[in-house]
Amino acid sequence: MHITIMNRTNKPIAGYSSLFRKIAVSAEKQLNLNPELQISVTFVRSASIHKINREYRGIDRPTDVISFACNDAGFCNETAEEKEDLGDLFINLDYAKRQAEEYGHSMKREVGFLFTHGMLHCLGYDHMKPADEKKMFALQDAILDPLVKRS
Numbered sequence: 001m002h003i004t005i006m007n008r009t010n011k012p013i014a015g016y017s018s019l020f021r022k023i024a025v026s027a028e029k030q031l032n033l034n035p036e037l038q039i040s041v042t043f044v045r046s047a048s049i050h051k052i053n054r055e056y057r058g059i060d061r062p063t064d065v066i067s068f069a070c071n072d073a074g075f076c077n078e079t080a081e082e083k084e085d086l087g088d089l090f091i092n093l094d095y096a097k098r099q100a101e102e103y104g105h106s107m108k109r110e111v112g113f114l115f116t117h118g119m120l121h122c123l124g125y126d127h128m129k130p131a132d133e134k135k136m137f138a139l140q141d142a143i144l145d146p147l148v149k150r151s
Contacts, residue, residue: 001028001086004040011093013043019112019148026143027119039086039119046094064095065114067121089118109148116144 001024007013020041028035044052050062057066069087091114100110120136127133 001025001033001035002038004038006040006042008042008044008048009093011043011045013093015108016043016111016115019108020115022147023112023116023119023143026147027116027123030139030143031123033123034084036084037086038084039089039122041089041091041115041118043093044090046092049090049092049095052090062092062095064092064099065118066090067118069122069124071122071124086119086122089115089122091115091118103150105150106148109144109150112144112148113140116140 001021003017003020003024005013005017005020024039027033046062049066050060052066053059053061053063056068067087067089070085071087091111093111096110096114097107100107103110117140120139125132125136125139127136
């Protein structure tokens with residue numbers, strides 16, 4: 001999987017590129033994915049993701065991660081190259097830090113979880129129904145747990 005990372009914060013993001021690559025390889029194996037898939041990740045702060053959440057989802061508050069799946073948009077499957085584009089993720093580093101502290105695990109684990117969760121959304125997984133949640137959360141664990149421990 002090809003991963004493009006942008007940082008729109010003043011926070012360091014060193015090490016996340018290699019972590020995301022390991023997660024992508026794990027997902028490729030678990031889900032038999034095409035290694036030519038592409039995804040972009042943008043690190044943002046709470047104010048930015050709040051604005052994105054309000055404008056695109058109609059939810060007037062910040063959140064931890066937002067995914068924009070190309071399949072949901074309906075315009076990303078016209079060419080062969082577009083079919084390889086999974087979409088875009090926005091990861092809120094402010095929330096990631098707070099949640100890492102709240103859950104008692106590392107920032108690396110939290111950011112890895114948010115990437116995995118968003119990537120699965122871009123692949124079409126959801127957690128609106130209990131059965132779907134069980135499947136998606138089991139996949140998250142299978143992909144991430146061998147790479148970054150919970151504690």
